Each structure stands twice: as C-alpha cells, then as structure tokens.
Amino acid sequence: MVTVEIRIELKKGIVDPEGKNVMKTLKLLGFSGVRSVKSIKVFDVELDASPEEAIKSGEEMCTKLLANSVIQDFKVTVR
Amino acid sequence: MVTVEIRIELKKGIVDPEGKNVMKTLKLLGFSGVRSVKSIKVFDVELDASPEEAIKSGEEMCTKLLANSVIQDFKVTVR
Structure with a gap:
C-alpha cells in the first residue's frame, strides 16, 4: 500500500480569488x-x-478527473 | 521573506464527503x-x-480564520 499526495494548484497568471480574499481578510485581522x-x-x-505505478496512476487521475489542465497544474509525490 | 505551508485537514473520525465522492468516482473510472x-x-x-515568527503567525491565522478547530486539524511548516 502506497500513499500518494496529489497537489493541484492554479497555473501562474491565473487569478486566485480564494487566495486573494484570504489575504485581504488576514490583513484586516492584523496580519500586516x-x-x-x-x-x-x-x-x-x-x-x-508499487510506488512507480502509484505515481503513474495519480497523474492519470489528475488528467481524467481531479485537475483542469487549462488552468491548473498538478504534482504527484509518494509520501 | 518566508513562505509557510498551512495544511488543513479533517480530524480523524470526521466524515470526508469530498474524499469519499472522489474515491467512488475514481473507482467508476477504473482505478480499482x-x-x-x-x-x-x-x-x-x-x-x-523570521521563520519562527512565520510559524507562530501561521498558527494564529488558523485559529482566527482558516481552520474550524471543532472538525479540523492544521499543520504549519516553513517551505
């Protein structure tokens, strides 16, 4: 049994409204x-x-379901 | 300038509907x-x-805004 970590983030240049709102709120709360x-x-x-198969599977999961390749990048690592 | 990673996950025993649905769908897609x-x-x-201050700030951010301490755990690390 292997655990893979699948990390999905927005590509560079794509606006991140959630991140922006969190930043705004943190500043309002005093985190200057x-x-x-x-x-x-x-x-x-x-x-x-196996770890190698798991990474391949993880990448396939991203392209088929988890990530939107137009705006998101993903990284699969074994933990 | 320091980058901290704030990782927020559900506590043990708390139902994770998103994870469950992803698992169901992955199985339907053939990831047996x-x-x-x-x-x-x-x-x-x-x-x-500084890294030490950043970790303290990150933990404060979780308790004040980002995490729900009733159902979520958080971990703050310097990247």
Whole structure:
C-alpha cells in the first residue's frame, strides 16, 4: 500500500480569488506582514500499487478527473 | 521573506464527503486499486518575518480564520 499526495494548484497568471480574499481578510485581522496567499487543493490517495505505478496512476487521475489542465497544474509525490 | 505551508485537514473520525465522492468516482473510472482518498486544503502564505515568527503567525491565522478547530486539524511548516 502506497500513499500518494496529489497537489493541484492554479497555473501562474491565473487569478486566485480564494487566495486573494484570504489575504485581504488576514490583513484586516492584523496580519500586516502577509505578502501573498495561494490556495492549493491536495488529495492523499492510498493505493494498492508499487510506488512507480502509484505515481503513474495519480497523474492519470489528475488528467481524467481531479485537475483542469487549462488552468491548473498538478504534482504527484509518494509520501 | 518566508513562505509557510498551512495544511488543513479533517480530524480523524470526521466524515470526508469530498474524499469519499472522489474515491467512488475514481473507482467508476477504473482505478480499482484505490483504498482511500482524503481531501486537504493548503494555503501557501508569503510573510515578511523570521521563520519562527512565520510559524507562530501561521498558527494564529488558523485559529482566527482558516481552520474550524471543532472538525479540523492544521499543520504549519516553513517551505
């Protein structure tokens, strides 16, 4: 059994409204040192497979279901 | 400038409907080896602070805004 971490984030240049709103709110709450906030989605997937197969599967999951390749990048790593 | 990763996930025992639905759909798509899926929210926050201060700030951000301490755990690490 292997656990892969699938990390999905917006591509550079794509607006991140969630991140922007979190940054605004943090500043309103007094966190003045905040320079940027980026929102990221992660899935930890447990798989019956070898680490190499698991990474391949994870990438396939992203292209078929989890990520929108027009605006998102993904990275699959074994934990 | 420091970047902290704030990782927010559901506590053990709390139902994760997003993860469950992703798992169901992955199985329907033919990924039969999937054993579990856990959905996690991550924020990468850039801060003007020392690493120690940044971690403290990150934890404060979670308690004040980002995490719901009743159902979620958080972990703050410097990247």
